[in-house]
Amino acid sequence: MKRPAPSTTAQKRQDLREHMAQRVLRYLWWILLLVAGIQLFNILHALVYTGWRLHTPASRVYVLLYACLLVVSLLGLACVPFLKRSLPRSAGLTLWLQWIYCGFLLCWAVMVTLYDQRVGPGAETYLTVLLTVAVLAELPPVPAAVLLGVPQIALMLALPYYQPTKQDNFGLYLNSTVLAAVAIFIACYRYLSQKRQHEGAQLILEKNREIAEKNRELMYLVGHDSLTGLYNRRFLDLRLPAICADCAEHGKHLGMMMIDIDDFKLYNDQFGHQMGDACLDQVSQALLGCLQSEGEYILRYGGEEFLYLGSGADTAAVRRRGEEMCAAVRALALHAAGKPSPVTVSIGACAAVPQDKSAWQTLIRRADQALYTAKHQGKDQVVCDTGEGR
Structure with a gap:
């Protein structure tokens, strides 16, 4: 099985990190805000419950725990705008900070649960936080196993020492x-589902880009001459x-x-089709220039015929451009055997203000007739049709 190129694999991993970081930042701020709000409520409740004195050790311990989580959550809220502005550069940092916060939250839940043992067995706080992290956090399999498994082991080892x-x-x-195992499964399933969904979406985008590129190539091939790269006659239907x-x-x-290359058949017969094609290409580039x-x-x-179109070009402008083209082709100095002068072009020109979008057909007929005149007047020249319809 052929492995993908390292650069492609690295790019896909980076794209996945960016996608996950965007999801984290999209939802993390309100989760942090909710946690901070709950801790603020708990602190106020403890203060009111104790008459604002916190005269018992338990009240002071709980308020300290609430305050720690409140401060960490507020710090996380403060980091969110910076991380959003720094994307995609901060994608890796965003994921690491999320994992650190989840680890802190689970450790905090373990400490609260252990301290709760003084009044009775139970692990409601820990289990609630455990499932919340599994459902809301974006955890790959290894971080999920560590972050959700280690607190469970720590709780089981420490629980007997905190029970009176x-x-x-x-x-x-x-x-x-069992719930910890379920939480790990949920976290892994969510992450892998998001990964598959993202990869599927990226694959669709990539295929769409390939299709668009193929369509552009096809449109280019359909609308351009394969030898010279110039527009072909389809331009007349598509753009003219x-x-x-x-x-x-x-x-x-x-x-x-x-525009018609003079005596091109003589050149083609003398040098062959390959040289004839090369002549066509050089003449086309001279005209294009x-x-x-x-x-x-x-x-x-x-x-060996070419067509020039000039939007906004009157008869004088067309004649000037035609003279430039004749000179440019002569400068190529392409000679056919038995002919002392270089390859030249004859040009029939006309210009008019069109009356409607189909008037170009009349202009082509007039230019073609002017070309016929240029051929019979000695070639290598520009003849302008100045008849009616300008």
Whole structure:
């Protein structure tokens, strides 16, 4: 069985710690507040019961125990805002402080239970705290066994020394041990259930991220030419109607250029398809490098043809961009055998303010006709259609 990568395992453990720490901080503050409130009530009750004198040793011991738990609970409350602000860095510290508080609370319950033996057998306080910790705390199996098991052992060992008369503690030992075992089981079950639930949620998130990434890759492949990386003709259906509608709404020109590599068949026949593909790629990158604004796009229209779109580009701007593209392709200095001049492009251009979102089809036809004119006038040039519809 293949083990997961250490970094992945460590990251999952850290994610689990952060999740558990968030749960602890979400509920711990009101638990601490409840415990502090109960201890404050117990202190006031003891003071009122003794006429504010605490004249008996028992009253002073109980008030001291109540006060200790009150102070520790208030300190815990004071730490909660800091721990929340420090997440996820404080995740490990949060869990450790929770375990320390649970250990202190159980030890406190053992001491109260032992002191209660002077008036009669029983372990109600300890058992209540034991089950409360098991139900509310986030305890992994090992800390749960230690925190819930050690106080039980300590109580059983110390109980006879705090009873004024010899008692038969078998029933108490049996019941408290069974409850301690149940408490450990509850704590472990809750923790492992939370762990499985968190891991399941993380797995779903991871799968969703993978699906989203695959969808992005698929959308890219569907909308882009595999050879040049440029947009393909699907761009016309997916984006161009919206661009055209925006230009129509705001009264902006939409410039278009049909760009065709001159004598590409000669180059392809001379050097082969691989060199032909390399030529297409280099020309496409040269054309792409001429774009200067977010409203400009270059598409591979098909074969050795490219399409330029310029939102906000009028006839003069389109002509300038076309001249730049012709110069950029000439600068590549790609020569075909038997031809002294480098590979060039012919460009047919037009620009107009669209009347509606479907006007781009007319612009493409006009640009294509201008390209036909550029080819018949000697190639390596820009011909602009300046007819009606601008």
